[in-house]
Amino acid sequence: MSLYYVQKFLYELNRSPAVQQAYTADRHASLDGFTLTDEEVEALTAPDIGKLFHLGVNGQILMHFAAFHQIEWADYLQRMRDGIDEHGPVREGVYAMTGYEGVDAHNARLRQQNDNDETNGA
Amino acid sequence: MPLVYAGVCSHAPGIRGRADQADPAAKDALYAAMDDQRAAIEATEPDALIVIAAEHFANFFMNNMPTFAIGMADFYNGPIEDPAWLGIDKFEAPGDRNLSERLIREVMQTVDVAYAEEWLFDHGIAVPLSFLTPNFDLPVIPVNINCQGPPLTPLHRAYAFGEALRRAADAVPERIALVGTGGISHWPATPDSGKINEAWDQDFLDRWARNDRDALLDYDDAQVYADAGQGGFEIRTFITVSGAAAGSVGSVHHYEPIPIFAVGCTTASYDLG
Numbered sequence: 001m002s003l004y005y006v007q008k009f010l011y012e013l014n015r016s017p018a019v020q021q022a023y024t025a026d027r028h029a030s031l032d033g034f035t036l037t038d039e040e041v042e043a044l045t046a047p048d049i050g051k052l053f054h055l056g057v058n059g060q061i062l063m064h065f066a067a068f069h070q071i072e073w074a075d076y077l078q079r080m081r082d083g084i085d086e087h088g089p090v091r092e093g094v095y096a097m098t099g100y101e102g103v104d105a106h107n108a109r110l111r112q113q114n115d116n117d118e119t120n121g122a
Numbered sequence: 123m124p125l126v127y128a129g130v131c132s133h134a135p136g137i138r139g140r141a142d143q144a145d146p147a148a149k150d151a152l153y154a155a156m157d158d159q160r161a162a163i164e165a166t167e168p169d170a171l172i173v174i175a176a177e178h179f180a181n182f183f184m185n186n187m188p189t190f191a192i193g194m195a196d197f198y199n200g201p202i203e204d205p206a207w208l209g210i211d212k213f214e215a216p217g218d219r220n221l222s223e224r225l226i227r228e229v230m231q232t233v234d235v236a237y238a239e240e241w242l243f244d245h246g247i248a249v250p251l252s253f254l255t256p257n258f259d260l261p262v263i264p265v266n267i268n269c270q271g272p273p274l275t276p277l278h279r280a281y282a283f284g285e286a287l288r289r290a291a292d293a294v295p296e297r298i299a300l301v302g303t304g305g306i307s308h309w310p311a312t313p314d315s316g317k318i319n320e321a322w323d324q325d326f327l328d329r330w331a332r333n334d335r336d337a338l339l340d341y342d343d344a345q346v347y348a349d350a351g352q353g354g355f356e357i358r359t360f361i362t363v364s365g366a367a368a369g370s371v372g373s374v375h376h377y378e379p380i381p382i383f384a385v386g387c388t389t390a391s392y393d394l395g
Binding site: 007014 | 136140178179180181183184185202203204207242270272310311312313315321347348349352
């Protein structure tokens with residue numbers, strides 16, 4: 001697990017046309033110098049948006065990587081949902097604070113909280 | 123000169139980039155509110171606009187994440203995002219290095235702050251500027267608070283930072299306007315994008331308008347995350363504006379959840395008297 005370097009690579013790609021050109025020319029070679037697992041390299045080169053979200057990449061970084069690959073907004077959101085369905089809750093990072101249980105479970109939990117608040121007169 | 127304007131607005135990328143997917147009436151009402159905010163700022167005849175943002179890994183990353191940063195350059199470029207994706211063409215916004223340096227020196231008397239002589243504006247600043255200074259003819263001073271990469275800036279430090287900015291703005295001869303930008307509750311760029319906790323937002327905005335420092339600081343990150351998403355961490359920008367307007371009360375001019383924009387779209391300002 002080297003979420004820091006996955007995100008560092010995407011941070012540099014998002015802000016640097018030179019890194020974007022290098023990635024376009026040779027995706028694997030552009031990752032040289034970043035400490036990454038085979039799983040992370042595969043997700044970055046495929047690219048596998050759902051897997052990257054599952055690994056914990058921040059959406060504020062990931063959405064630009066998706067846009068770079070011409071992935072439309074609704075498709076981007078769906079790929080993240082599919083990633084959670086396929087691989088399970090987010091492993092690490094900001095979204096791991098609650099594990100990111102998936103949209104349906106998250107909605108159900110918020111509804112339950114609101115119902116409890118109303119019951120308690122809050 | 124005393125600070126001439128202190129307000130807040132939303133900055134979600136969808137406001138420009140996905141404008142065609144929103145309910146037209148909701149979008150038009152928001153755009154009209156942003157136009158009103160521009161008019162209100164222009165009426166104060168500012169010499170510069172401080173934009174307090176919560177940037178999203180465009181310039182600052184976890185290799186060296188500042189708690190607070192202030193721009194110190196004569197020009198800034200943006201947007202860092204694909205212009206077609208964001209719906210904002212590439213631009214160069216004027217800065218004022220000399221003014222920035224004087225403000226930074228004063229802020230540093232009480233709050234440790236990083237300075238940056240280059241800064242690529244992301245949507246957090248570009249979207250507000252596209253409404254508030256659409257011709258990019260007003261010097262901008264970008265400010266950032268770490269709302270993205272934990273450990274985040276503590277809320278009470280965000281308030282104190284606002285007080286320091288106020289003291290600095292009051293000390294320079296220029297007329298300074300100040301706008302904080304951010305979301306209230308939202309889950310941006312995640313599978314839950316579009317979810318908005320309106321009740322939570324209204325409660326926060328009530329605290330903000332009353333400028334009730336104790337109530338504004340009475341949040342912890344775990345609960346904010348549960349109730350308001352990771353986007354809720356951006357309340358720091360609003361709270362800094364409250365600090366800059368300590369002693370003043372404010373008004374919410376516009377609030378409407380627009381799911382395709384992923385946030386309850388807001389404009390509000392303090393009455394600085």
